[in-house]
Amino acid sequence: MRWTLKPKPDLEKVKHLQETLQVDEIIATLLVQRGVETYNEAKAFFRPSLKHLHNPYLMKDMDKAVARIEKAIAQKENILVFGDYDVDGTTAVALMATYLKTKHDLVYTYIPNRYDEGYGVSKKGINFAFENDFTLIIALDCGIKAIEKVEYAKSLGIDFIICDHHRPGTEIPNAVAVLDPKQTDCNYPYKELCGCGVGFKLIQALAQNDGLTPEDLLPYLDLVATAIGADIVPINGENRVLAYFGLHVINTKPRPGIKAILEQVEKAELTITDVVFIIAPRINAAGRMEHGNFAVALLTEEDYEMAKVHAANIDNYNLERRETDKEITEAALQQIEAHKEQERVTTVVYHESWHKGIIGIVASRLTETYYRPTLVFTKSGENLAASARSVKDFDVYNALEACSEHIEQFGGHKYAAGLTLKKENYEAFKQAFEEVVSKTIDRNLLIPEIKIDTQIDLNAITPKFYRILKQFAPFGPSNMTPVFMSENLRDTGYGKCVGEDKTHLRLTAAQPNSNGIVCIGFGMGDKHELISDKKPFKAVYSIDENEWKGNISLQLKLRDIKA
Missing domain, CATH: 3.90.1640.30 (inorganic pyrophosphatase (n-terminal core))
Structure with missing residues (x-):
């Protein structure tokens, strides 16, 4: 994973907002990063109103x-x-x-x-x-x-x-x-x-x-x-x-x-x-x-x-969809692994029997796995149809536009699109798509990135701090859940792999001047060695609540850890 610390916003703006809203510097920093710089903008952000809808x-x-x-x-x-x-x-x-x-x-x-x-x-x-x-x-x-x-x-x-x-x-x-x-x-x-x-x-x-x-x-x-x-x-x-x-x-x-x-x-x-x-x-x-x-x-x-x-x-259709999704994803992964000797910056797979309604989900899963602009094709009448998915900051729509001579029709967005082409054009399109992406993509985009809002000490994480963070919701693109980094962490000695198949990591992290806080890292069981024997490590995480037997406490939801 690439860890990217967002640039520090203008200190004057942060200080102004901090004083105006009577909040701490971290909260003010997060707001300015989201384009909220004045009292009125903050009011609109924290108190959305139907009056803010445009005519x-x-x-x-x-x-x-x-x-x-x-x-x-x-x-x-x-x-x-x-x-x-x-x-x-x-x-x-x-x-x-x-x-x-x-x-x-x-x-x-x-x-x-x-x-x-x-x-x-x-x-x-x-x-x-x-x-x-x-x-x-x-x-x-x-x-x-x-x-x-x-x-x-x-x-x-x-x-x-x-x-x-x-x-x-x-x-x-x-x-x-x-x-x-x-x-x-x-x-x-x-x-x-x-x-x-x-x-x-x-x-x-x-x-x-x-x-x-x-x-x-x-x-x-x-x-x-x-x-x-x-x-x-x-x-x-x-x-x-x-x-x-x-x-x-x-x-x-x-x-x-x-x-x-x-x-x-x-x-x-x-x-x-x-x-x-x-x-x-x-x-x-x-x-x-x-x-x-x-x-x-x-x-x-x-x-x-x-x-x-x-x-x-509809729930039955969803269960059927899950089964089909699993089967096609496994078949697509096998197809990719069989041709892995070819160094490619794109993933393009095809099978005529794949379910047309599922190929978009499969394209998303393959993008998560290999982190490449991805196309999954299936047969559709006389033609082939595909769903396209992209990696962060790469415009797959523009890439398809550059290959339009091989395509019958296409449409969509920066990160997701659909297209159809004649079967005889499949190989030529696949080659053209690889060449276009290869020429235009920044190679860094092929490594998954975690964008970090700001670095903080664990002492900053208090119930009041979290109450304000919750008011940043609803989260999504352009207003993602705040992600923090803390350094010089040590497990207090109870870190272990958990879950039925021990694939998750649970530990209590502390800094020299802080109390411990429980951390959960889903799918991070293989990183246990990094935190064992009280070795120092740094972590990227978001903050959420854990409810256990009626008790609610704050915990860190780990995104990644490094020595």
Whole structure:
């Protein structure tokens, strides 16, 4: 692991904030590192408010989108809410459909089938709309590159409103309205909304027209928070406000579908991390293993007993997903190990029978294991389809763009993308991708990095200090859980390997002038030798609480240790 200590922020700013807020230097340092430099910024950070949400009409085309929906409602048109099959797409569809149904009876949903329609706006979906007399499609979490599909719909008399957050291409679809803050000519102040977040801005604009306030839309924020967590967008600015209030809804008054999921796991209070690892995989499993419609049915269900039935079915899909994930990951690892003599900076694997709904998860696992930009391919109709994942600070989308001559279509983000190509182009693409990455990647990025906020002494870790740290949540990109480093540590003599297979490390660390504090290092059993016989060591860690027999105490969650 590479340990990187973040640069010390401007001392004057730290001192000013320290005095203004009456906090210690460590807390002030952490805040300035996160771009919080004034009393008002700190107030907004620690006390998020729905008043901090931007006016939705600042988004390009918002007025056109609202006018077209209002017209559809007035003229009793059939509206089709169309979205992708992942968490961001299905939550966005559930959000838009449930809101529009409070205003209009003729609202229906459509999620494309991952296997015969693929990602994004599909011709099959447009034909379905035409055959069933839909004159307006609202596309969520997709559509920004659907140039030809939007033209095809237009030729059939169907209008499109696009709510997307992916990077646009050089051409923008000729839709009635295109809501995407990443458009170069869109002046919306916050650029990092997820697809469900863009959908929320549209319902906020519609609600504003009806004299409603963001407070009236609180019940929808459990969906937005779930999408923010699952789509790994930055949790700063507007996303932080939406995630903060959405988590509150999840923990106090979630919709029946989310409540039914939570009943299966019995967790007291969910953090954004719990949303990512408990709620999101279950919603995703529907689209991966069967059909995204099942996720929308769960998220829009109003009857709790029926929601429990949907949740049980989805839980079964999730169990099946886990088994398939394990099998494919093992096969992919074998494939990589068999060709390990080739020195490569990328990982590209393929098998025609791998489950298309699982290859994204497998790509993530391989990236964690080998720390290389990774592509996992499978057969998809006549073509091959792949999921791409990247390492920190390397833009895999740009790398794919540089190989576009070999690709049929692609889309996505800096760290995650999807693509299709002809089977005969696989080897040429694999070679081109390796060459592009090899030329453009900083070799340091191929070593996992731990970014350390600041160095502290163990004496600084007090209940009051931790209480303030907890208020930094919700954590996520751009506001990660604070990570600290301490040096000159020694185990007090009780360090041991724990867990069924002794793969975890548990010890009590102390410095010369401090009391001991319990540390747990998951998967770090092989580092026991570094701390044995009271040898000095340094550690990188975050701080959390450990509950044991009703007693709560602070502990260090180790990220890495070195002699």
